Amino acid sequence: MKKLGIIGGMGPLATARLFEMIVELTKSDSDAGHIRTLIDCNPGIPDRTRAILDGGESPVPEIVKTAKGLITQGAEVLLLACNTSHYYFEEIENALREETVGTGDAGKSTGETVHKVKLINLIEETGKTVLEKGMTRVGVLATRGAVEGRVFDKYLTPMGIECVYPDPEGQKVVNALIYDAVKAGREVDPDLAEKFCCVCKNMNAQALILGCTEIPIAMKTAGIWERLSELIFIDSIEVLAKVGIREAEKT
Structure with missing residues (x-):
């Protein structure tokens, strides 16, 4: 099974509830049958409503940083546990598109894909x-x-x-x-x-x-x-x- 990554902290109780529901709704007769789930409960993500309506700090950089941390740990499907943050969905998704790394001679990119994930809307x-x-x-x-x-x-x-x-x-x-x-x-x-x-x-x-x-x-x-x-x-x-x-x- 693919690994799930939960971009959480918006807020913490909702993050916990999402994980609880994933466990409860997964059909499995043993611990080993459940889904590997990586969670980053990041309450430091700026308030989404304040950003949208009052010109507050954008949550996008911190959300993207959190998502990339989960990807680095192996997450293949990302769950954004906040409805309001979907105001920025396309911006977040664009920042997480396939990336390439320069591992060839003289730092040239080999074109090797290192990140390929699905962000659920x-x-x-x-x-x-x-x-x-x-x-x-x-x-x-x-x-x-x-x-x-x-x-x-x-x-x-x-x-x-x-x-x-x-x-x-x-x-x-x-x-x-x-x-x-x-x-x-x-x-x-x-x-x-x-x-x-x-x-x-x-x-x-x-x-x-x-x-x-x-x-x-x-x-x-x-x-x-x-x-x-x-x-x-x-x-x-x-x-x-x-x-x-x-x-x-x-x-």
Whole structure:
């Protein structure tokens, strides 16, 4: 099987959850049947939303550096465990294209390929899952950076999928769930949980994409999953885990 590499740290809990899901979803009757998975949980990657909306430091150099470290260790399939970072997907992918090294006489390149990896596009794969379920209109719950940066529209609209979003007040609730709860290491308080449930119920969509890797973690608290059991959710991290397994098992 191919080796997986997880570009993590955006945030750390989401990285851990992705690896946990890869292990849980891999069909194996022994330790030896699982996938070799390399993880770099790099919390030093600059904030993606701040970079997209406020002119903050670009996360791309640190993401690429992290990815190349995983490649050096043998990773063949890379999983970018953050939806918002897909705003920079093409830039990251271009930086990771096949490289050549100069190992010949006088430092001339031999043209020998040393890096050949596949970087999974999480949002495209989520779109494929939406279509497989026969849906064309989805609500997107994501960071402000992903929403205002139109990250989901960029990839899903060409697939014939309409994206709908919370209103401005609803987006503030989603932001609070991500940043004030999970990323801050705090429990979701009952008032925030109630507001989030209302946002979800008012989305008027066939299904809701959990388009930030922290949201499913927050939903485990305050009975949120149970209170929204009538809704259909598409968990982007679960999608990424399944695609990672599929790609690793390809011969």
